[in-house]
Amino acid sequence: MSIHVERPGMLTTIQDWPGRVGYWKVGVPPSGPMDDLSLRLANVAVGNPEGAPALETTMSGPALRFDDETVVCVTGADAPVTVNGVPAERWTPITVPAGGVLDVGAVSGAGLRMYIAIRGSVLAEEYLGSASTFTLGTFGGLDGRVLQAGDDLAPADSATGTPAAVPMEHVPALTHSWQLAVTEGPHGAPEFFTRTDMDTILGTDYEVHFNSDRTGVRLVGPRPDWARTDGGEAGLHPSNIHDNAYSVGALDFTGDTPILLGPDGPSLGGFVCPMTVVAADRWKLGQLRPGDTVRFVALEAAAAASKNTVGLARRASLPVVFSRGGDGDDGVIARRDGLTPVTYRRSGDDNILVEYGEMSLDLALRARVHALHEAVEAISPAGLVDLTPGIRSLQVKVDPDVLPTAKLLDLLVEAEDALPDASELTVPSRxxxxxxxxxxxxxxxxxxxxxxxxxxxxxxxxxxxxxxxxxxxxxxxxxxxxxxxxxxxxxxxxxxxxxxxxxxxxxxxxxxxxxxxxxxxxxxxxxxxxxxxxxxxxxxxxxxxxxxxxxxxxxxxxxxxxxxxxxxxxxxxxxxxxxxxxxxxxxxxxxxxxxxxxxxxxxxxxxxxxxxxxxxxxxxxEFLADNDSSIAEFRKKQAEAFGIERDAWSAAGEFALTTAQGA
CATH class of the missing domain: 2.40.100.10 (Cyclophilin-like)
Structure with a gap:
């Protein structure tokens, strides 16, 4: 039996959930569905495991011909669905007869992406533990690419349950005016943004820009005033920082442009993120379409709904925001003084960014990061998902249902107390x-x-x-x-x-x-x-x-x-x-x-x-000490040139530049 692609639709790929987990530290994104809620509900509806490989399509769906009688379910954005030309329901199992054609049309209402689950799922290239397609890296799915007319998909045999319609109270509410629940941090006021900037971010209806995709959703909105003039050693623009790990769902200010990072987004970068969408609300990123508006609503991290039960044990049609106002800590969960100061920053409800020292490039700080990385890896607590080191930081990602961030903080503080002196670091170095x-x-x-x-x-x-x-x-x-x-x-x-x-x-x-x-x-x-x-x-x-x-x-x-x-x-x-x-x-x-x-x-x-x-x-x-005077002379000359360039930028209005494109 085969499933024949007669029309591929737009950007149709094979995705599974939770995607490619555990490789964030080497720059491999999770991929997986942009709207994980719709994919998981479609799978459950046809009796598959909720994370089984299914099809994701954008704006306009595919036409698929099935050799044998097959049960399918279409979820996600509003779009017409037919079987052999006869209208069929969405969010419910439908039977396609042998030789029949399932046709998913163009989006006609709210939303952007549709999901097609096939009972038993489809066979796909599994790479680094996942069948999810990462088209930029050309792996996963079907040859690491979008589907094309003439492709044949082979069915799998992973069905374990009985097909059943998605209960109406579990069907996500789609709109053109979205609210996204966020936690403040990791980079808030007053260090990076002004208080007014943060109020503006939470008080603005941002518009979704047409230049958006699975890597990130670009937004159009006001330019921040910024709390600092530049990023120092990290770059001339105040959005620049020493590279650290990102979270999916982070609001990344790349220059003056806000971008919501998606599941195909970068794992590491040198830009600030003042807000992060909580895990339970990230499915909405997949349904944001150009022209939609987005309003960020601060949520207390402890009030964030479980990402694993969203839509299945909670009514997805209700607003996610039950508690407003945020945690009131500017995204900083805790600070520790000492020879090497430590800052624990919140990045959504499923990450803590541990940051060492002052905002400078110091290999001793990277050594400290390495020591903490090894210590947490050795403990390997239940619920730990990923450890991603940056220049002077370590992002610890967890499953908050298993390891809440409050408990994670206690673990990190305990590990910190046991770390060896960073000056003792000797590592393999090719x-x-x-x-x-x-x-x-x-x-x-x-x-x-x-x-x-x-x-x-x-x-x-x-x-x-x-x-x-x-x-x-x-x-x-x-x-x-x-x-x-x-x-x-x-x-x-x-x-x-x-x-x-x-x-x-x-x-x-x-x-x-x-x-x-x-x-x-x-x-x-x-x-x-x-x-x-x-x-x-x-x-x-x-x-x-x-x-x-x-x-x-x-x-x-x-x-x-x-x-x-x-x-x-x-x-x-x-x-x-x-x-x-x-x-x-x-x-x-x-x-x-x-x-x-x-x-x-x-x-x-x-x-x-x-x-x-x-x-x-x-x-x-010892090398640095021996060459201290010539290093200081070089840095002085460099700083003078940097200052001249920064002044020229300011005089030319470079820092006032606004653009609708990402930076």
Missing amino acids: HVRLPLSWDDPSTREAIQRYMHGVRSDAPWCPWNIEFIRRMNGLESVDDVYDTVFDAEYMVLGLGDVYLGAPVATPLDPRHRLVTTKYNPARTWTPENAVGIGGAYLCIYGMEGPGGYQFVGRTTQVWNHRHPLTAKGFEEGTPWLLRFFDRISWYPVSTEELADMRADLAAGRGAGVEITDGTFSLADHD
Whole structure:
């Protein structure tokens, strides 16, 4: 038996729930349904396990022909459904006869996405523990892509229950004017936003922008006033911070643009998030359509409904917001003073972001993060879902039904008290030598696309390398070249822009070129472009948007197609790099790089040289002490150039720039 795709519909993919869990720390998003409630209810209606693979479609649904008689259920947005041309009900099991065609039309009312569950489910490519399709990474589902006309789907045999209609009181209420329950944090007032900014966020009807997708829902609304003038070492814009983990449902201010991060969104980034949608309300993100309005309503974290029972044991048609006003703590759950201050920040009702020290780049803070990571991993409490380290933070994600954040906080405080002195840190640290095509033509093309399609007057255009030179007070672009090739970059995080993409900084502060990120962001970045943002270097793991200032391009850092044979990749780990690896570059021509990339894609050697080693924080501190005066001189000159550039931005009105696109 087969299920034939006669018309694919728009962006139709296979998704399961809860998606790809446990790989957030290496930049693999969970994917899964954008509206998990509708998918789960559709599965229950046909007798499948609630998380079984089903179809998600957007705006306009598919036409599917079934060889054998089959029971299906269509849920989600308002759209006409027919079987052999005869109207059929939604939210209830319907029988498609052998040879019959199920046709799901275009959305005619509220909502954006529809879900089609097939009794027994469908077979799909399971990758890293999930069948969910991640189209940007080209894995999961059917060849990692959207369905196409002529595709054949094979049915599975996972049905365990009896088909039954979804009770009316469980059917989600769809609208064009949405309320989203949020908790404040992790980044609120008065550190990052003004009190007025926070009041504005909670008092504004934001409009959903047309440039929205599964990575994030862009919103149109007022520009914040901001509580600070810039992001310091993290970048010129006040939205810039040292990279930390994000939560799905976080309201991410990328520059001045608010974006609600979706299940295909990035795991790590350097922007502030003042609010986070609670887990039980995240299904609504999948039904937000361009032109809809969104109002954020602060909710006490303790009052957030269970994400596992929403719609099944609670009436999804009722407003989710039963308690208003929030927790009144600006998203900061607790602070601890001491030699290394600790801040515990709320990120929704299912994450705590543990943040160390002051807002500065300090490898001792990353060492502390590593020690906490290992300690929590060793405890491995029931309900722990993911641990994602950032530059000076660790995000701890839990199932709040099993491990409430109040109990998690107690566990984290206890673990903190038992941590060893960070100065004792010695970790495995490989030296990874990679090829770099300097100022690669693909990066020049990306800049030109940006100037034509996004913004032509940006200070970093038309040449990012010249902008880097200017911001750091260097004499010529040759100095930028020499600095990049002389540096040894330590990997502090992975998944900065998906799929094993490193966020790394030079071990020698004199090699730490500081710049800012694009605002608004690029809509296209070539795979494995190399860029600098703030004091950090990144290698883009795949094509997509981006904001780092380009310096060149290298070989693949993610290779899920040939992980067993490609040089440098180990079995079961399609990501090349590890935490605390030290990256250095050697120059190659554009043509040489193209050959290396082709070789790696074919599973052969690709110019990657890896040498085992260790890194000692004590030895590094000794190096810093020995070179203190020249490091201070470099930083002084750099700070002067940074200040001149910031003043020029202010005079030109750069900080007052507003845009409807993401930054």
